[in-house]
Amino acid sequence: MNMKAVLSAATVALALPLAAEAATVNLNEGFNYAYTTLATSTTASYTYDVAEGTTWNISDISFTANxxxxxxxxxxxxxxxxxxxxxxxxxxxxxxxxxxLSALGFTTSSDFTIEYTYAAGGTAPVLVNHMFTATEVPDVPAVPVPAAGILLVSALAGLGIAKRRAKKA
Known part of the structure; x- marks a missing residue:
């Protein structure tokens, strides 16, 4: 193998990790923050892992670039x-x-991804970051069946009494 082939292979091996950076991040209650440095013609993505069976309110996402x-x-x-x-x-x-830059917040019960794409033509790296707050949405308890039955019977009894009084008058 000649030196040119070795150098070409080394260049490709070093450039590939820079071309697409990806990270999976656990979603935290409260403040969430991430940053990276982008070179021209690269992407970076952050996938936020939402625990199964949970729902989260995500605030507006604030982005800053330097x-x-x-x-x-x-x-x-x-x-x-x-x-x-x-x-x-x-x-x-x-x-x-x-x-x-600001992105609209949302409510989610599934994983979500934030991806940066730096198009070709840039002349220098750019430091980018994002931040948001996450609040877990509590489960809404259902009305217990025994309480619902008592409410229904009480309402029907009240209507029956009101109907009898209307007939007597």
């Missing part, structure tokens, strides 16, 4: 939740070399 705005504007964000996919890319320039 870098030249010409590079930040090449980054799109996709939020995928149970078959619903929303894409965001309208960054609002901030002070210095920052920009912000």
């Amino acid at each position: 870098g030249a705005y010409s590079n930040i504007s090449l980054i799109t964000i996709t939020v995928a939740n149970g078959g619903v996919v929303e894409t965001y890319g309208e960054w609002i320039p901030g002070a210095g070399t920052t920009a912000t």
Whole structure:
């Protein structure tokens, strides 16, 4: 094997992990936060693991990017939740070399993914992060059957008494 082939293979082996970064994160009650540095033509995704049988309210998701705005504007964000996919890319320039973006919150009982995509044409890496709060939705207890039966019988008895009084009058 010649040196050119070895160097080419090493370059590909080093570039592949940078091309697509993915992480699975446990969803926490309260504050959730993640960040990464994106190079041009790469993606990074975070899948939040929702425990089976639970439902969560996810607040609006706040994104911040640090870098030249010409590079930040090449980054799109996709939020995928149970078959619903929303894409965001309208960054609002901030002070210095920052920009912000906000995605709508949602309620979910399944895993969801936040993905960053940095399109080709960027000139430098960009540091991006997101944060949101998660609140578990408590189970709503059903009305117990014995209590429902007592309520029904009481209502019917009340209607019967009211009907008798109406006939006597």
